[in-house]
Amino acid sequence: MITGKTISTINHNNDKSFPNNQDSVDQFMIGAKVTQVKRRAKVLLIELSTNYTIMVHLKMTGQLVFVAEATNQTRNTKLEIRNKLERQKSLNEESFEFRVSNLEIPKSEELRFGAGHPNDSLVGSLPDRSTRVTLHFTDETKLYFNDQRRFGWVKLLPTGLVQDEPFMKKVGPEPLEPEFTSDVFTTRIKRRKGTSVKAAILDQTVLAGVGNIYADESLWAAKIHPASIVGSLKNAQLVQLQREIVDVMNLSIEKGGSTNKNYVDAEGKRGSYMEFANVFRREGQPCNRCGSIIEKSRVAGRGTHTCPSCQVAPAI
DNA sequence: CACTTGACCTGTCCGC
């Protein structure tokens, strides 16, 4: 979508969100053309014709919104109001599905595409108070980086140095690549044999991309309790967990892509995630497999959802 | 080294 576009100007208002030296920005970002957009683990890589790369991490509340053509102020105000009514139902989503949605805004001249954590900024007028960085392109289109909590960042560095970033060096394999076999997974997770299986799969050095939602979902699917110590699990359980991780991630991408275009509709605002989540944020509701009531607890310092029947807690 | 906990932020929700 932004490939081929040339950056004209940049606005940023927060050094944490945009930790870049002004000279580098002037020299290697302004006037640069986007040559390619890639992703590695939870990092988005926007490669530029200057041999520099813009790294973007959304962390928990970041989002990217691409806007073409003029903003229709009146229409956006209406959408904001409607959106607020639905806010109670809205859910955060795993940040790096990077689901790209074509927002249907009838009678509007505006074209928007959003990716990341859904919130009002996707439909409200931009920039808003969560906007940290705005990239303006020479064709008058814009890319907004919004991030309520300022955990995410937009970092410029020479393309050749991306692979030397500490995180890029240590991050594990991509779960949806063919190289991610059960052998690779079991070998890598056993490096964390003394810790809980949930902590192990959340560890980005074991594999890339599993966050709190996918961790709970895949462990439920594999019928493994999140607090189970890795070393206590049978090989067959780890093999099945590997399969479930892949399935959950594939399913989330599929679901996100299929329903998210109705995003701004009242129904769509719920987020497609709820349609496939079996345990996440379903505490108090019946397990889809056995009917037992889903419980919420804390494992690995995270809110954790389990079925007390399907996922037997380990003896302490 | 393996592992756990707290910090980073800001908005929301819950209980008093």
Added chain:
DNA sequence: TGCGGACAGGTCAAGT
């Protein structure tokens, strides 16, 4: 109604 505190969660630094 206001207010303090818990919570949300990806990653890293500091601690055990």
